[in-house]
Amino acid sequence: MLLPEDEAPRVLQGSAPGPGGPLGLQVVDYDQSGGIRFAGTAPPGASIRIYVNDRPAGEVAANAEGRWTMAPQEVVSIGRHRLRLDQIAADGAVAARIELPFQRDPIPSATLPDGRIVVQPGNNLWRLARAAYGRGIRYTVIFEANRDQIRNPNLIFPGQVFTIPAPPATPADSSRSR
Known part of the structure; x- marks a missing residue:
């Protein structure tokens, strides 16, 4: 579909996640001792539940700028894991979900x-x-x-x-x- 020359370009589908945007994961960071940190974006004030291998790892709320960060208490072992982020609606239902694999490698x-x-x-x-x-x-x-x-x-x-x-x-x- 061609747009008329005098019409400004516009986004027809999708958008890049950014602060205050849809649920997003931006950082998986870990250290030698097994400590791990997750960070991302969500609508301001949104509640995010984080699971590692289907086990609850913690819950966090996005700040006023739509950013969140969480460091689980439990050590994540070396190897492949599955990460799941659930954005929880006011009624307790899952409003948005991200699932993805990640691998924690030894730090040599x-x-x-x-x-x-x-x-x-x-x-x-x-x-x-x-x-x-x-x-x-x-x-x-x-x-x-x-x-x-x-x-x-x-x-x-x-x-x-x-x-x-x-x-x-x-x-x-x-x-x-x-």
Whole structure:
């Protein structure tokens, strides 16, 4: 179907989930000890029930911006799992549902030499830089050191092994007179 030339483009179907939008999962993040964190979007104030392998993992409400985050108390073992998110309506019925598989892999950082890291699900250059240098904006240091593996700094993938250069020495404060 062609639109008349003077008519503005419009979305005919679907939309990208965003803050305050439909139920969405954006982050599955875990650590070496088995702790895990889920985060996503939902309509503001919506109640979300989270299940791992059909076992209740917790319940959370979306904040005023339509974002939610939840860290279950129970440790999630290494291996494949099934995650289910249920958005609960006021009457207690399921208003929206997302089901998807995820895999928690072992984090082999102890087997790597210092200055190297294996990218894990949920990592991005900003988070890696914040952990290594205390400031996310330093992601460019990691990007430059790994340019042979990174074509787009917004796209890194689990399993990639990056060099994390030592933090540069802080320059002397030149504003002081001697």
